[in-house]
Amino acid sequence: MSKKIRTEAVDHLFEAILCLQNAEECYSFFEDICTVNELLSLSQRYEVARMLRNHNTYLEIAEKTGASTATISRVNRSLNYGSDGYDMVFSRIDQKK
Numbered sequence: 716m717s718k719k720i721r722t723e724a725v726d727h728l729f730e731a732i733l734c735l736q737n738a739e740e741c742y743s744f745f746e747d748i749c750t751v752n753e754l755l756s757l758s759q760r761y762e763v764a765r766m767l768r769n770h771n772t773y774l775e776i777a778e779k780t781g782a783s784t785a786t787i788s789r790v791n792r793s794l795n796y797g798s799d800g801y802d803m804v805f806s807r808i809d810q811k812k
Contacts, residue, residue, distance in 0.1 A: 763790045764801045 735741050745754055759780050766776045773787050782790075794801055 760786065760790050761801075763787050764794055765805070767791055767794055768801070768805055 731744070735744055749757070759782050762780050763776055763782050763786060766779065767787070767790060771779075773784055776782060776787050777784060
């Protein structure tokens with residue numbers, strides 16, 4: 716993880732997120748902590764990553780999510796050269812199924 720974001724404040728935020736117990740609690744917390752646009756942007760990036768992992772084309776992803784090709788490219792770069800956070804989450808979700 717980048718040393719730029721590894722701070723005490725970020726540790727506190729992650730600790731708060733990790734104590735959430737269900738989707739309803741997530742909705743309540745994230746509605747308080749994020750603007751609607753911030754939350755929609757995060758969810759859009761996650762959806763883009765999911766679709767890239769499922770081998771959808773940039774055009775299909777842009778049409779379904781409304782994401783720009785720049786956003787899709789950024790997410791793709793994270794999937795290929797990032798910290799493997801997306802892969803970890805996708806793997807855990809697949810294990811639940």
